[in-house]
Amino acid sequence: MPVAEAVAVGQELPSLAKELSQRRIDVYSGVRPRSIHTDEAWAHQKGFRTTLAQGMMSTAYVSEMMTRLLGAGFVKGGTLSMAFIKPVYAGDRLTVHGVVKEARPEGAGTRVVVEVWCQNQHGEKTAVGTASGLAPSA
Amino acid sequence: MSQFPKLTYDALTVGEEFVSDPHLVTPEDVEAYAFAVDDHHPWFSGPSPFGEPVAHPTLMANQALHLRHGKYIVHAGLHAKMEFNFLEPVRPGMRVRSRGRVIDKYERRGRQYMVTEYVTEDEGGTALVRGQFTQMLIPEGTRHAGR
Numbered sequence: 424m425p426v427a428e429a430v431a432v433g434q435e436l437p438s439l440a441k442e443l444s445q446r447r448i449d450v451y452s453g454v455r456p457r458s459i460h461t462d463e464a465w466a467h468q469k470g471f472r473t474t475l476a477q478g479m480m481s482t483a484y485v486s487e488m489m490t491r492l493l494g495a496g497f498v499k500g501g502t503l504s505m506a507f508i509k510p511v512y513a514g515d516r517l518t519v520h521g522v523v524k525e526a527r528p529e530g531a532g533t534r535v536v537v538e539v540w541c542q543n544q545h546g547e548k549t550a551v552g553t554a555s556g557l558a559p560s561a
Numbered sequence: 562m563s564q565f566p567k568l569t570y571d572a573l574t575v576g577e578e579f580v581s582d583p584h585l586v587t588p589e590d591v592e593a594y595a596f597a598v599d600d601h602h603p604w605f606s607g608p609s610p611f612g613e614p615v616a617h618p619t620l621m622a623n624q625a626l627h628l629r630h631g632k633y634i635v636h637a638g639l640h641a642k643m644e645f646n647f648l649e650p651v652r653p654g655m656r657v658r659s660r661g662r663v664i665d666k667y668e669r670r671g672r673q674y675m676v677t678e679y680v681t682e683d684e685g686g687t688a689l690v691r692g693q694f695t696q697m698l699i700p701e702g703t704r705h706a707g708r
Binding site: 441442447448450451452457459465468469470477478479480482483484486487490494495497498499500501502503504505506507510 | 593594596597598599600602604609610611615617618619622623626637639640641642643644645646647648649650699704
């Protein structure tokens with residue numbers, strides 16, 4: 424697990440790439456009729472070009488990135504706040520990004536705050552927010 | 562028998578509460594979630610710093626997000642914002658339930674939103690995850706210009 428001293432403000436985290444297949448969306452959301460996530464005809468009726476991934480899938484991707492960075496200090500003691508600003512469609516490819524914005528003392532460790540965002544294959548941001556977790560001091 | 566009215570902005574009351582049924586978290590839940598989000602961290606199926614395997618921190622988010630479905634027929638909606646505070650790990654074998662309370666509703670740029678605060682607890686009442694989320698209502702007979 425990385426220690427606080429190894430995390431620097433301004434540090435860019437390794438990005439994650441995620442393919443949003445309909446099959447993964449089906450498993451995430453559960454297949455139901457009259458669902459904008461799994462019923463393409465219903466999604467069209469509601470004004471979307473095809474089915475959408477749940478915004479929550481993007482929070483799971485950020486959770487993965489933060490767990491890779493902080494390990495147990497994210498699983499217990501982590502925070503995550505995201506706004507979903509653009510639909511993510513079945514077939515999209517998302518890239519998940521993070522940059523360390525702050526590291527401040529908290530208890531016996533350091534709270535590491537990361538600016539996070541997801542971007543689709545067209546370079547458009549689909550979700551933005553912040554996440555944090557606790558890194559132990561050396 | 563419970564009545565399930567249609568969810569409308571007018572029917573929704575700030576302060577109203579929701580509660581889910583308890584759900585037994587199984588290894589199969591964790592495995593399915595790992596496939597869905599393509600995250601197969603070894604802690605989800607083997608030893609972790611917490612001893613036994615843990616679930617993805619966001620595993621039970623849909624239980625919270627679907628709270629309103631236990632009381633209303635929901636025509637359609639979009640998720641606008643989500644906040645989590647991960648207090649304790651969710652583990653396979655736990656029976657978890659989520660409780661929620663509507664803390665705000667508002668209209669902005671012709672769209673209707675509801676804000677719910679929630680907590681997901683184990684069977685002993687220990688809070689595992691707390692947070693809040695904002696959902697946009699898509700009224701019946703309307704389309705969302707989401708292209």
